[in-house]
Every structure is written in C-alpha cells, then in structure tokens.
Amino acid sequence: MTNVIYNHQIEDQDLKQKQIAVIGYGSQGRAHALNLKESGFQVTVGLRKGKSWEKAEEDGVHVAPVDEAVKKADVVMVLLPDERQPEIYAESIKPNLDAGNALAFAHGFNVHFSQVVPPSDVDVFLVAPKGPGHLVRRTFEEDAGVPALYGIYQDYTGNAAKTALAYSKGIGAGRAGILETSFQEETETDLFGEQAVLCGGVTSLIKAGFETLTEAGYQPEVAYFECMHEMKLIVDLLYEGGLENMRYSISDTAQWGDFVSGPRVVDADTKARMKDILADVQNGTFAKSWITENQANRPQFNAINARENEHEIEQVGRKLRELMPFVNQPIDKKKDVVNN
Ligand code: NDP
Ligand code: MG
Ligand code: MG
Numbered sequence: 576m577t578n579v580i581y582n583h584q585i586e587d588q589d590l591k592q593k594q595i596a597v598i599g600y601g602s603q604g605r606a607h608a609l610n611l612k613e614s615g616f617q618v619t620v621g622l623r624k625g626k627s628w629e630k631a632e633e634d635g636v637h638v639a640p641v642d643e644a645v646k647k648a649d650v651v652m653v654l655l656p657d658e659r660q661p662e663i664y665a666e667s668i669k670p671n672l673d674a675g676n677a678l679a680f681a682h683g684f685n686v687h688f689s690q691v692v693p694p695s696d697v698d699v700f701l702v703a704p705k706g707p708g709h710l711v712r713r714t715f716e717e718d719a720g721v722p723a724l725y726g727i728y729q730d731y732t733g734n735a736a737k738t739a740l741a742y743s744k745g746i747g748a749g750r751a752g753i754l755e756t757s758f759q760e761e762t763e764t765d766l767f768g769e770q771a772v773l774c775g776g777v778t779s780l781i782k783a784g785f786e787t788l789t790e791a792g793y794q795p796e797v798a799y800f801e802c803m804h805e806m807k808l809i810v811d812l813l814y815e816g817g818l819e820n821m822r823y824s825i826s827d828t829a830q831w832g833d834f835v836s837g838p839r840v841v842d843a844d845t846k847a848r849m850k851d852i853l854a855d856v857q858n859g860t861f862a863k864s865w866i867t868e869n870q871a872n873r874p875q876f877n878a879i880n881a882r883e884n885e886h887e888i889e890q891v892g893r894k895l896r897e898l899m900p901f902v903n904q905p906i907d908k909k910k911d912v913v914n915n
Contacts, residue, residue, distance in 0.1 A: 580740060582749035587741035589734075591615055595742075596648035598641055598668065600627040602708030603681050604654035608636050610715045611745040619644045621651075621667075645671035650738060652679040652702075653691075658869040661690040672697055675731065677738050682765060683758035686728055688862045698735035699728040702743050703761050715747035723748035724756040766856045771849045780840075781806065785888045795891045803892060 597608040598621040608631070611618045619637045621644030622628045631638045645651050645668050655663055664685075672678065677698040685691040686699065693699045704711045706721035714720050723746070725739040743753045769775065781802050788798035812821035822830045855861045868876055883889070896902050 577754055580743075580749065580753040580755075582744055585740045585744045585749055586737065587614075587744050590650070590738055590741035590745070591617070593617070593649035594619065594647055595650045595652065596621050596644040597652050597654060598622075598644065598663075599654035599656075600631045600636075600638075601654065601656070603704070603711065604708070605630070605634070606704075606708040606711035606715070607652060607654060607681075607746050609634060609712060610747050611742075612636060613715075614745040614747075616745050619648065621645060641667040642671050648676070650677040650679060650742065652681070652742070654681055657682060657684050658865070660685045664691045669694070677732075677735065679739070679742065683726065683728075683762035684766075684862070687758045687762040688859060688866075690866070693729060695729070696731055697729070698731050698738060700735050700739040700742075701726045701728070701756075701758060701761060702739055702746070702748070703756075703765070704746065704748060711746060714751075718750070720747035720750035722751040722753065724754050724761050726756045726758050726761055728758045763853070763856050766861060767849075767853050770856070770861075771852050777806070782886065782888060789887065795887060796895060799888060799891045799895055803888060804895075 595611060595616055595618050597604050597611070597618055600608065600620050600622055604620065604627070608618050608620050619639050620631045621641040622631065622638055623640065628638055639647075641663060651668060651672065653660055653664065653668065668678075672694060674696040675698075677700065678693050679699070680686060680701045681703050683701050683703070686693065686701075702723055702725050704721045704723045706714075711721045723743050725736075725743055727735045727739065729735070740749075740753065743749055784802040785795075785798045788801065789795050809821060809825075812824050816823075822833065825833070852861075868874075
C-alpha cells in the first residue's frame with residue numbers, strides 16, 4: 576500500500592526558521608496562513624489592497640503587497656485563482672524569487688500545462704489539500720485536519736520534499752495523512768474528479784433526477800427533498816464508512832433498488848464517456864478550452880452560470896432552505912465548494 580505520512584514522521588524545525596509568503600487570502604490562502612501561523616511558522620500574506628487585505632488585517636496576520644512578500648520570503652505558496660496565476664506570477668512573483676527559494680502551489684494546473692514556467696534554480700512543489708479551504712481551517716481548529724497530497728516538480732536544493740512535508744504539517748494535513756503524488760497525477764485526477772464525479776457528475780445527476788420527477792407531475796418540493804436534500808445525508812454515510820456503511824443504514828428495499836437500478840443509470844456508456852473526459856484532461860483539450868474562455872472574459876461561463884442559478888431546483892431549494900434554519904448557509908457563497 577502507498578506510504579501515508581503523519582505528523583510524528585515530519586521534521587519542521589528548519590522551515591520554522593524561514594519566511595513563508597502565502598500569496599492570496601481566499602478559500603485556501605486564509606486557511607494556510609492562519610494554520611501555519613498557529614503552528615509556529617513565520618508567515619506574510621501577499622495581496623493587493625481590497626477585500627482580502629482587509630480580512631487578513633482583521634485576522635491579525637502580517638500583510639504586504641505581493642512583490643514585497645515574495646522578496647523577503649524563502650518559501651512562496653501561490654494561492655491565487657488558477658486563471659490569474661500566470662499574469663501575477665510574471666509581474667510580481669518571478670522577478671522577486673532568489674536562487675534556492677521554494678515556489679509552491681496547491682494545484683498543479685499552471686505548472687503542468689506550462690502556464691507558469693519556474694526558473695531552474697528554485698524548488699517547486701505542491702501541497703494540495705483534498706478538501707475546501709474552509710474545511711482546512713475548520714478541521715484544524717478542531718484538532719483534526721484535511722488530508723493532502725504533496726509532489727515535487729523540481730528539487731534544486733535537495734530539500735524540496737522536506738520543505739513540502741513540513742509545510743503540510745503546518746497546515747494540519749499531517750493529522751489526517753499526507754500522500755506523495757506528481758504534478759501530473761494531481762492535476763489530472765483533480766480535474767477528472769471534479770468534472771466527472773464530484774461537481775459535474777453530481778450536479779447533473781441531481782438535476783436529471785429532479786427533472787424526471789417534476790416532468791412526471793410530482794411536486795417540485797418533494798423532488799427537491801428526494802434528489803438534493805437527502806444527498807448530503809447519504810454522502811455523510813459514505814464518507815464515514817464507505818458503500819457498506821451507507822447500505823447498512825438504508826432499507827433493504829433501497830439497497831435492492833441500488834443494486835438493480837444504479838447500474839442502469841451509470842452504465843458502460845457512461846463509463847466510456849468518463850474515459851473520453853479523462854482523455855480530454857490528459858491531452859490538454861480541457862485546459863486549452865478553459866484558458867481560451869478566460870482570455871475571452873468568460874462569455875460561456877457567465878451565461879451558463881446565470882442559467883443554472885435559475886433552474887427550478889434552485890428556486891424551490893432557496894424557499895425550502897429558508898424554512899430550515901438549521902441547514903447551514905454557505906460561509907462564502909462563491910467559494911465553499913469542493914474544488915478538488
Ligand atoms: P480564491 O478565489 O478563494 O482566492 C483568491 C485570492 O487571490 C483572494 O484572496 C484574492 O484577493 C487574491 N487575488 C486575486 N487577484 C489578485 C491579484 N491580482 N493580486 C493579489 N491577490 C489577488 O482561491 P482558492 O483558494 O479557491 O484557490 C487558490 C488555489 O488553491 C488554486 O490553485 C486552487 O486550484 C487551489 N485549491 C483550491 C481549493 C479550494 O478549496 N478552493 C482546494 C484545493 C486547491 P482579492 O480579495 O483581492 O480578490
Ligand atoms: Mg427514500
Ligand atoms: Mg480543482
């Protein structure tokens with residue numbers, strides 16, 4: 576079995592003597608900066624003036640413009656939106672890196688698809704928490720953690736792995752388990768997972784189920800509870816104990832339906848299309864479309880987003896959730912999502 580690394584195996588004293596710049600203070604940035612600081616590391620957050628800057632100051636972390644934060648740092652973790660990274664890297668990060676510094680990411684996209692080309696005299700690694708930033712923070716506060724992947728792209732100093740592991744420990748990942756990966760594996764599995772299963776797969780499944788029921792004349796409220804609300808309850812059981820645990824909790828009738836009808840929904844054709852999606856991820860077709868969409872200021876992204884937000888399941892859901900105050904509203908509507 577793959578080697579899973581935990582806190583007691585990680586030496587972090589060297590990194591504690593160094594300066595870490597966390598660039599960005601959004602979902603991941605805030606979690607990394609606060610967790611590192613509370614773990615005893617020296618952190619400066621690199622930002623432009625604005626909402627995140629104010630938030631970081633409110634939280635009591637040291638903030639500086641991106642170029643200044645990079646200049647004084649030994650380790651630079653880039654937690655900017657992926658599509659903005661190439662430009663900010665070229666303008667404010669690259670010119671301020673020194674030989675022997677470490678450049679780090681939480682997702683391999685830009686390095687793997689050559690949108691960011693690091694100089695040859697720095698370490699380059701990734702530490703990718705396998706969960707949303709808000710949970711990286713919340714679980715840390717609860718003395719737990721979100722597991723993470725680490726990977727080395729370039730080992731100039733010979734210490735890249737040691738630095739990456741110490742960093743992972745600092746954000747709390749060593750409490751849950753740290754696994755080694757490569758930039759290629761992290762990037763491709765992350766993109767495939769969010770497209771085919773976690774985000775794209777699940778939202779399409781929920782909507783298709785909801786539409787099937789409402790088109791057959793059933794009440795949208797009933798369809799909402801059945802296809803959306805209950806999803807969390809089922810996923811919690813899967814998270815806690817896998818398929819067996821979930822099936823133990825449901826009725827035998829539901830379990831028989833699971834066995835006979837599940838494979839009719841997701842069949843060999845679905846899997847063949849998943850393989851096409853994976854191929855598009857691997858051969859760069861997906862990356863190219865996303866880069867082009869951003870260069871054109873996201874016309875399709877914005878149009879689809881507006882249409883999706885007005886889907887009947889969203890309209891019904893908003894009303895029903897208002898009547899269920901115990902259902903948490905997302906902390907930050909834009910971002911508290913599985914992104915990886
Ligand atoms: P967010 O969109 O939540 O945060 C982006 C941050 O970048 C904000 O603080 C924003 O500040 C800042 N920023 C944007 N433009 C600039 C600029 N020109 N100069 C300085 N700062 C700027 O990003 P995420 O945390 O979602 O993603 C960061 C990285 O982490 C990505 O590589 C992503 O793939 C990866 N990742 C994300 C996960 C998640 O849970 N979201 C999970 C695992 C990996 P401002 O307020 O000024 O706009
Ligand atoms: Mg039922
Ligand atoms: Mg992702």
